[in-house]
Amino acid sequence: MxxxxxxxxxxxxxxxxxxxxxxxxxxxxxxxxxxxxxxxxxxxxxxxxxxxxxxxxxxxxxxxxxxxxxxxxxxxxxxxxxxxxxxxxxxxxxxxxxxxxPVPNGKKCYYCDGKSCSNTVSCLGTEDHCIKATVAYGGQSAVVKGCASKSVCDATASVSGFASFLCCEGNLCNGAQSVSQSFLFLCCSLLSYFLLH
Missing domain, CATH: 2.10.60.10 (CD59)
Structure with a gap:
């Protein structure tokens, strides 16, 4: 013993x-x-x-x-x-x-290059979500888009500095809503222009 x-x-x-x-x-x-x-x-x-x-x-x-x-x-x-x-x-x-x-996994998301946010990128490895975030810094704000692993999306609740943060799972899901809103705004603007002139 x-x-x-x-x-x-x-x-x-x-x-x-x-x-x-x-x-x-x-x-x-x-x-x-x-x-x-x-x-x-x-x-x-x-x-x-x-x-x-x-x-x-x-x-x-x-x-x-x-x-x-x-x-x-x-x-x-x-x-x-x-x-x-x-x-x-x-x-x-x-x-x-x-x-x-990491190697491409078949998923695609939108990304921003400083001029446009309608570019597409092939996601790699474990990047199974699209993200769209608005980052505020020094009175300025910028939009970033791209691909990310699910664990990045899960961790964003504890990260400060984002004015907004969206994670989604479908192909190109991080830009469709903003594109359709822009398209709707453009259509309404054109319709009102033709009706008022």
């Missing part, structure tokens, strides 16, 4: 002292060239790796961040001109690789 208690106590001592280790880096010009090992602080139970890609005209820029995370969900967002993919894992040094490049 004493041997069982001793073995149990040794197990508790060794497992309680083990902290998760993750790679940490910030690669602002692509993948991380220099990754360092980091012992995660208490309460950080996952490793994460995030890659962001931005297309500006003919050039593409990529950045990667790896670190410990208190809680993490593997997600993907695609705004046509930029996309972000985060992968999460919970074993030692499991974030050595960049998140895998």
């Amino acid at each position: 004493d041997l069982q208690i001793s073995v149990f106590l040794l197990f508790v001592v060794f497992t309680a002292g083990h902290s998760l280790r993750c790679y940490e880096c910030m690669g602002l010009t692509g993948s991380c060239a220099d990754q360092t090992l980091k012992t995660c602080p208490s309460g950080f139970s996952q490793c994460m790796s995030t890659t962001a890609v931005k297309q500006d005209g003919g050039s593409t820029s990529k950045g990667t961040i790896k670190n410990c995370a208190p809680a993490c969900q593997s997600v993907s967002m695609n705004f046509g001109i930029s996309k972000t993919t985060t992968s999460c894992c919970s074993s030692d040094l499991c974030n050595a690789q960049d998140p895998p490049e």
Whole structure:
């Protein structure tokens, strides 16, 4: 009996002292060239790796961040001109690789490019929802549209800074209502012009 208690106590001592280790880096010009090992602080139970890609005209820029995370969900967002993919894992040094490049899944959503919000983008990987958000910043507001994983939609309730946020599941569902309202407004304007002149 004493041997069982001793073995149990040794197990508790060794497992309680083990902290998760993750790679940490910030690669602002692509993948991380220099990754360092980091012992995660208490309460950080996952490793994460995030890659962001931005297309500006003919050039593409990529950045990667790896670190410990208190809680993490593997997600993907695609705004046509930029996309972000985060992968999460919970074993030692499991974030050595960049998140895998997601492949098109057949779903399409509208996105905005600064001039128009009627462009379409092919959703990738786990992006199973279309999103439309109005972001308010410094007295200005901007509309963003694109594809996102369901977990992004579920998490928006806790994120501030959005004047409005809509998630929907059908193809091109993030623009049909605003397009039909614009079309209805245009028709009514034209009808009133012809009736009054």
